[in-house]
Amino acid sequence: MKTFLVGGAVRDKFLGIPVKDRDWVVVGATPEEMIKKGFKPVGEDFPVFIHPDTKEEYALARTERKSGKGYKGFQFYTSPDVSLEDDLKRRDLTINAMAEDENGNLIDPYGGKDDLKNGMLRHISTAFVEDPLRVLRVARFAACFGFKIDDKTMQLLNEISQSGELDLLVPERVWSEMEKALAGNYPTRFVLVLRSCQALKKLFPEIDALFGIPQNKKYHPEIDTGTHTIMALNQSAQLSSDPLIRFAVLVHDLGKAITPKNKLPDHEGHEAKGVDIIDSLCQRYRIPNKYHDLAVCVSKYHIDCHQIQEMEPKKVIEKLEELDAFRRPERFKQFLIACECDSRGRAGYENKDFSQAKYFFNALEITKEIDIDTLKNKGLEGKALGLAIKEERIKILKESII
Secondary structure, eight states: OEEEEETHHHHHHHHTOOOOOOEEEEESOOHHHHHHTTOEESSSSSOEEEOTTTOOEEEEOEEEEEOSSSTTOEEEEEOTTOOHHHHHHTSSBGGGSOEEOTTOOEEOTTOHHHHHHHTEEOBSSGGGGGOTHHHHHHHHHHHHHOOEEOHHHHHHHHHHHHHTGGGGSOHHHHHHHHHHHHTSSOHHHHHHHHHHTTOHHHHOHHHHTTTTOBOOTTTOTTOBHHHHHHHHHHHHHHHOOOHHHHHHHHHTTGGGGGSOGGGTTOOTTHHHHHHHHHHHHHHHTTOOHHHHHHHHHHHHHHHHHHTGGGSOHHHHHHHHHHTTTTTOHHHHHHHHHHHHHHHHSSTTOTTOOOHHHHHHHHHHHHHSOOOHHHHHHTTOOHHHHHHHHHHHHHHHHHHOOO
């Protein structure tokens, strides 16, 4: 019985990334032997066990074969005679098929270390196409590491996309991969890889539909809405590491995809039109409310943010109220960053100062503290109190120079 550290932990060690989770493979053991040593089985029919002390997962070496559709359609075979190389061969990419023995020696039968050095994502075998989740995983690794994708691997990604099996992916798994990609250093790569292998239009048709939609050149020199979205998402990677902001930026212009052709290249009302599309997308993949809510705010109010300095104080206060900025200032800060990404995500505007964000934020800062007790002492309450607070904020803003 031999134990090996495998997969992501070995990969991340070579990349200099802190190792969060460690997975182990056990060669030459039976389930009975594992239980006898104090390991607890995860399930009745799956050869994964929990270590009695570290609580880490230890899996018996196994092989797999396709037995049905989708990423769950597999049968596995485990036996003491299954080798480490056999187990590693069933994995998706060479960089995830490395192992270390108990003395720290590297076992790398498929060239994962060289591919790490060369920044390459490469499949191990043609069995790669059997798991549709691998399309999202490869796109996610591209977003996290910025690696290139081997040409033959890209061909296999296209093959999976055309197979119809992407439709069988569980919503939570799709979102899990997307969320990890959005937190990566190169989130635009996630979108571009999926688009390159024809998966974006199947998994995220709302986003794919933006490509080819023209915008008014006066405001968008880059013209294409898909290009603008990628540019804005790239700005979000530079301005914030927050995946909530990045998601909001990614979907902020979805309403432009449904602008009638006879109205192009203008997109009047696209802000509100995008809200229903965001709702549908978030429901389909069960995206958490915190992502949904910020995305809706950005879609609905990003044009207002761009025009905020042209508004009268009364209108500015109303926009702050609509954005719930007085009660949720942290989300308002996220909103402002997303709007700045939108502004800078245009050809020629990449390094241009977005003074609107500073103005809008300062408007909140100087009007958020109101002496409510004084107003209450005047006998005001309920709706009347709310109106008095609003009027006081408008007065303060009128008298201030931001």
